[in-house]
Amino acid sequence: MSPFRVLVIDDSEMAREGIRMILKNTPDFIIVAEGSSGEEAIELSEKWMPDLVLMDIQMPGMGGLEATKRLKEKYPYLKIVMVTVSDDIAHLFDALKKGAQGYLLKNLNPGAWHDYLKAIAIDEVPMTRDLAFRILKELSPSGIAHSQSNPLTARESEILALVAKGLSNKEISSQLEISEHTVKNHLKNILQKLHLANRVQLARYAYEQSWLGKNSDKS
Known part of the structure; x- marks a missing residue:
């Protein structure tokens, strides 16, 4: 290359x-x-x-x-x-x-x-844990927007939460016991559904929608 x-x-x-x-x-x-x-x-x-x-x-x-x-x-x-x-x-x-x-x-x-x-x-950038923590800390409840509907599947929501916590594709695949290739495909679907461009935007979106901390069942 x-x-x-x-x-x-x-x-x-x-x-x-x-x-x-x-x-x-x-x-x-x-x-x-x-x-x-x-x-x-x-x-x-x-x-x-x-x-x-x-x-x-x-x-x-x-x-x-x-x-x-x-x-x-x-x-x-x-x-x-x-x-x-x-x-x-x-x-x-x-x-x-x-x-x-x-x-x-x-x-x-x-x-x-x-x-x-x-x-x-x-295009494989993980959000650093320190940065994720600081963003979460800085976002006040009044500044968080809530979406009326979540277009993601349970598995996609689960992966989005892990991205926002700073996990890499490899770490996500290990934690969820799925292949790294499967994680990448899920991320492509998530980006397309949410009309976002990269992982940093995904992490910010997750915080804004207050989706973190919600448990999702595996699909």
């Missing part, structure tokens, strides 16, 4: 150097270009057509969130991961609303970057 083409956008040269160091020893990624602003993110994306953009949030001129919104409108296929020092939950939700597929803190252990970014690139 060809390496995923990465565009790095950060106004800090030190941050870009750090990302280069993290990615240089893996054959799965190749950095095709670097920039320091949202404007450059748009310009370089058009020129290089990357698979993945690592985007800082706060930059002079156009920030990363606005650049993400514009890039996703123009290139829906493009995977964008926000890379930031901020762990503000508001930034996370704003990034998701703008279309970002992931969110990495710059102080995260470099060893975790590779697996996370590869999972993003191949």
